[in-house]
Every structure is written in C-alpha cells, then in structure tokens.
Amino acid sequence: MINVVASWDKESGRSQIHLVLDDKQLPAAERRAQVVAVVQALEAQIDKNRVEVVSGVARTLQDFRDTDPRFLHATGP
Amino acid sequence: MLDKKSIVPKQGQLGESGPIIQTQADSVLFTLSPLTNFQTANDADCHQPRPQTEPEPKPLPASASNDNVPNAPTTLLAMHFDFGDSSVNYLVDLGFLEEKYPGVLDRLAQAEAEAKQHDYDPQTAQVLQNRVVDNPVWPAGSTPDVRGKITAKSQDLRTANPVLNSQNVADYDFDKAQGAAEDLLSKMDSMFPSDHYPDVKMAARAKAPASLEKKMEKMVSKADDFTLGHLTDTVGARLDCKDLNSLSAITHRLEEQFGDQLVARCDYISNPGENGYRAIHYIVDLGDRMAEIQVTTHKLRAADLATHDTVYKPDIPISKETTEKIASAADRIMFLECLDVLGLR
Numbered sequence: 001m002i003n004v005v006a007s008w009d010k011e012s013g014r015s016q017i018h019l020v021l022d023d024k025q026l027p028a029a030e031r032r033a034q035v036v037a038v039v040q041a042l043e044a045q046i047d048k049n050r051v052e053v054v055s056g057v058a059r060t061l062q063d064f065r066d067t068d069p070r071f072l073h074a075t076g077p
Numbered sequence: 078m079l080d081k082k083s084i085v086p087k088q089g090q091l092g093e094s095g096p097i098i099q100t101q102a103d104s105v106l107f108t109l110s111p112l113t114n115f116q117t118a119n120d121a122d123c124h125q126p127r128p129q130t131e132p133e134p135k136p137l138p139a140s141a142s143n144d145n146v147p148n149a150p151t152t153l154l155a156m157h158f159d160f161g162d163s164s165v166n167y168l169v170d171l172g173f174l175e176e177k178y179p180g181v182l183d184r185l186a187q188a189e190a191e192a193k194q195h196d197y198d199p200q201t202a203q204v205l206q207n208r209v210v211d212n213p214v215w216p217a218g219s220t221p222d223v224r225g226k227i228t229a230k231s232q233d234l235r236t237a238n239p240v241l242n243s244q245n246v247a248d249y250d251f252d253k254a255q256g257a258a259e260d261l262l263s264k265m266d267s268m269f270p271s272d273h274y275p276d277v278k279m280a281a282r283a284k285a286p287a288s289l290e291k292k293m294e295k296m297v298s299k300a301d302d303f304t305l306g307h308l309t310d311t312v313g314a315r316l317d318c319k320d321l322n323s324l325s326a327i328t329h330r331l332e333e334q335f336g337d338q339l340v341a342r343c344d345y346i347s348n349p350g351e352n353g354y355r356a357i358h359y360i361v362d363l364g365d366r367m368a369e370i371q372v373t374t375h376k377l378r379a380a381d382l383a384t385h386d387t388v389y390k391p392d393i394p395i396s397k398e399t400t401e402k403i404a405s406a407a408d409r410i411m412f413l414e415c416l417d418v419l420g421l422r
Contacts (some may be wrong), residue, residue, distance in 0.1 A: 001262060003255075011100045018083050032255045033269070055255060057262045058280035059271060067280040067315040069378065 003011060003031050004056045008070045015074035016041065032056050038043045098397035188376070192409035195416055202408055204416035209321060210347040216328040216357055219348070220341040222362075230340045230362055231307045239367060241306030244297055246290045249305060254283035257363050258312045265314060265370075268334050269327065276319035277327065278375070284311045309360050317378050321346075321418040328357050328372055338362045346373075346411075353407025376410050 005019040021031045023033045035055055042053045054071075058064035065071045208253035220226060237243045240248050255363055262281040267275045284292070289311065294302040300369040305311075316331075324346075332339060339362040348357045417420040 001259065001266070014258075016418055028256070028259065032252050032259075035255055036252050043285065043287045046287075047093075047289065052288060053285045055251075055258075055285050056280050056282040057255075057259050059266060063133055063278045066278045066282045066375075067378070 001057055001059060002061060002064070004041070004061065004064050005033050005035055006054045006056065006064075006071050006074055007042055007046065008052045008054065009050060010052065015071050017071065017074045017076040020077050021073070026027065045065075096120065099274045112114060126158065136145075159401050171339065182230070188406060188413060192412050195413070195422055197409055197412050199408065202412040202415070205419060205421075206347075209415050209418055210344075212325075214312075214325050214329070215347075216325065216332065217340065217344065219343045223270065223341040223343060226341045227309060227360055228307075230360075230367060231304075234362075235304065235306035240305070241366075242304050244293065244304055246286065246293055249286060249289050251283065251286050251289075253365070257305060257366060257368065258283040258314075259315050261312055261361075261363065261368055261370075262366070263391050265333075268330060269316070274323075274327070276375075278317040279314065281312065281314035284308075284313075309367040311366055311371045312363065314368065314370045316370060318374050320374055320376075324357070324372060325372055326340045331356060331359065331370070331372070335359070335361050340367060346377075348412070349407065353411075355407060355411055374414060376414055377407070 003019070003021045003023075005055045006017045008015045018067060019035065021034060023031065026034070027053050038071060039055050046053065054068070056064050056068070058067070066076065120172070209215060231241075258281040262279065265279050269279065271277070289308075292308070292310075293303070293305070296307070316327065318327050332342075338361045340362050342360075343358040346355045346357060355377045356371045359372070360369040361368050361370060415422075
C-alpha cells in the first residue's frame with residue numbers, strides 16, 4: 001500500500017503528485033506524520049478556492065491515478 | 078427482428094453463458110456476436126423480468142441523440158450535481174476540459190463512434206439497461222430513505238463521540254481520518270485481492286483539512302445544525318471494475334462483507350443522475366465515522382471524467398440542452414457496457 005499526496009489546480013487543470021510513501025519502507029505512524037506535514041505545508045501555500053490537496057491511499061500509484069482521472073497525467077513526485 | 082424483450086441474462090451472473098437463444102439473428106438491430114450468452118424469457122430457470130413495471134424509454138432530445146458529443150472546443154457543457162440536500166450547476170468549456178483531462182474528448186468520441194456502430198438509439202439503450210438492472214444478480218435500487226438512515230447513523234456516532242457534535246474544523250483529526258482511509262483500503266484489498274481480481278482498481282482518501290473546511294462552510298450555511306458527525310465523506314473510496322458483470326459480483330461481495338456496517342446504497346446506474354453519472358454508492362459505518370464507497374466500471378469512469386470537478390464558472394444558469402449533451406455521452410458508454418454484458422458485441 002502507498003500513501004499519496006497530490007494537488008489539483010482546478011483552473012489550470014494542472015495536477016501534481018508531491019509525495020508517495022510505501023508501507024513496506026515506513027511504519028504507519030511515520031507515514032501518516034509525513035502525509036500530514038506535507039498536506040499542511042501545501043495548504044498553507046495554495047489558494048484554497050483554486051487548488052485542492054488530496055491525500056490518498058492505494059495499492060499502487062497507477063491505481064491512484066486510474067481511480068481519480070484528475071491525476072492521470074499528474075507530474076511528480 | 079430480434080425481440081429484445083426476450084433477452085434475459087441467465088440467472089447467476091449477468092451475461093453468463095447459457096443456452097442459445099432461438100432468434101432471427103440476421104435481422105437484429107445489433108451486430109450480434111455468437112449468441113451464446115442468452116436464454117429466452119421462457120426458459121424455466123430464468124428470473125422473471127418485470128414487464129408490468131417496464132418504464133417508458135427515456136427519450137433524449139434530438140440535439141442530444143444526434144450530435145457528436147465532443148463538439149468544437151468552445152462548446153460549453155453544463156452540469157448539475159445533486160447532493161441530496163443541495164445542488165449546484167457548473168459550466169465547463171470543452172476545450173478547457175480537454176486541457177485538464179488530456180484524451181477525455183477522444184475517449185468520449187470513441188464511445189460515440191462505437192455506439193453508433195451498434196445502432197445506438199436511446200430507446201434501445203434504455204431497454205438494454207432495463208434488461209441488465211432487472212436481473213436478480215444486479216444490486217438493484219437504492220436503500221429506501223437514504224437520508225433518514227444517514228441522519229440516524231450520524232446521531233448514533235455523535236452520541237458515542239461527542240466531539241462529532243462540533244462545527245469547528247479544528248476538531249477534525251486528519252491523522253485519524255488518514256488511518257481510517259488506510260484501514261478501509263486494507264479491508265477492500267482483502268476482499269478483492271489483486272491476484273484474484275486483477276482488473277479491479279481501488280483507492281481511498283481522507284479529506285484534507287482545507288477541503289473539509291470548505292465543505293463545512295457550505296453545509297453549515299445551508300443547515301446551521303450541521304456538524305462534523307453529519308459528514309459521510311471524510312473518508313472515501315473508489316473501486317473501479319472491468320465491466321458490469323464484475324461490478325455486479327463485486328458489489329454483492331462488498332455488501333456481504335460489510336454486512337451491518339452498510340448504512341445505505343444509492344444505485345446511480347439504474348437511476349443515473351441528470352448528467353449521466355453512473356455508479357453504485359455505499360455509505361458505510363466505520364465505527365468513528367461514515368465513509369463513502371463508489372463502485373463503477375473503467376468505461377463509466379471515462380464518462381465521469383467529463384463530470385468530475387470540472388468547475389469552471391459556477392452559478393451561471395445552464396440550459397437543459399447542454400446538460401443533456403454530457404448525459405448523452407454517458408448514456409452511450411452505458412449502452413456499450415450493456416452490449417458487452419449481454420454479449421451483444
């Protein structure tokens with residue numbers, strides 16, 4: 001399982017994947033702490049009416065992309 | 078000509094192989110693949126269709142049924158989202174849509190062309206959809222009184238956990254929501270392991286704090302007693318299947334596995350939204366919150382491309398014609414799904 005933090009700019013259509021963490025490499029508490037930190041940092045910078053930050057979990061990054069078309073062509077991480 | 082009313086998928090699985098239907102296959106409306114997937118309605122072990130309640134086919138206006146959906150890039154599409162207790166209209170520029178979702182117009186155009194090849198017409202599409210959703214294996218219908226059931230569950234959750242009575246977004250524990258999303262995905266993964274369900278895609282997410290804040294602002298402005306405990310989507314999951322057959326099997330398993338945790342089901346496939354959106358939605362009780370699980374097919378997800386978060390100019394009045402245009406793309410994709418599950422192509 002992976003944790004993903006991504007953002008979506010609804011005005012430009014630009015999407016970006018900022019963080020991918022694999023549960024095989026990090027324990028749950030640490031993964032979640034990193035996710036929370038990245039989400040908070042992103043949300044502090046963005047125009048919240050324009051950009052949405054998404055925090056997801058999926059079996060693979062491709063699953064994450066396929067089930068949320070906004071991130072099909074996202075750049076990063 | 079094939080009497081399409083005689084086509085009934087075999088009980089047990091949608092479109093599962095059964096005795097060959099005896100029909101004048103040369104003159105049917107569709108290009109029929111080998112007819113190995115059907116029984117006649119007279120076969121003894123067929124389920125009983127519901128002819129008495131056969132709904133009238135939903136006619137689409139000429140503008141929707143004849144036009145190519147992905148028009149010139151400047152065409153505006155309008156969409157209407159109904160959230161149960163609120164709704165919102167959006168206008169979307171198709172060129173903008175293409176920019177945001179590269180390939181989306183191609184995918185819709187491909188569906189349009191494929192549907193045309195198979196003599197798409199709205200009435201036939203409706204008849205085929207009825208054949209699919211009338212099958213006993215279909216997870217038919219929405220739970221009665223969905224809103225009432227959600228309200229009752231919300232009350233239970235707020236009684237058990239008083240912090241959920243708060244309207245203060247600072248009381249939202251994002252870390253905990255993250256854990257709940259992980260647990261939900263793990264549970265779904267154990268239900269549908271990738272080695273047995275290679276075509277199933279799944280993901281879950283926890284609502285990020287800023288999204289939650291926006292949602293709370295919106296909901297509290299509509300109902301001043303709305304609290305964190307009323308939210309059903311601080312955790313959400315999506316599960317995309319290969320086709321309607323797979324969707325049918327997966328929803329049955331999902332319902333069986335969640336059991337008493339299921340709060341409600343909304344069948345937006347039998348009863349698609351005005352914008353043509355089609356999926357089965359579940360509200361499940363995770364113990365400390367409700368979560369929403371959306372199940373659809375890969376093809377129908379393509380239609381969702383055109384209706385998801387494509388907010389461009391909210392609050393501009395929309396015309397019915399443009400709403401129907403986007404719905405017609407989804408209708409065609411559903412038509413193709415029905416042809417596939419019924420073995421008609």
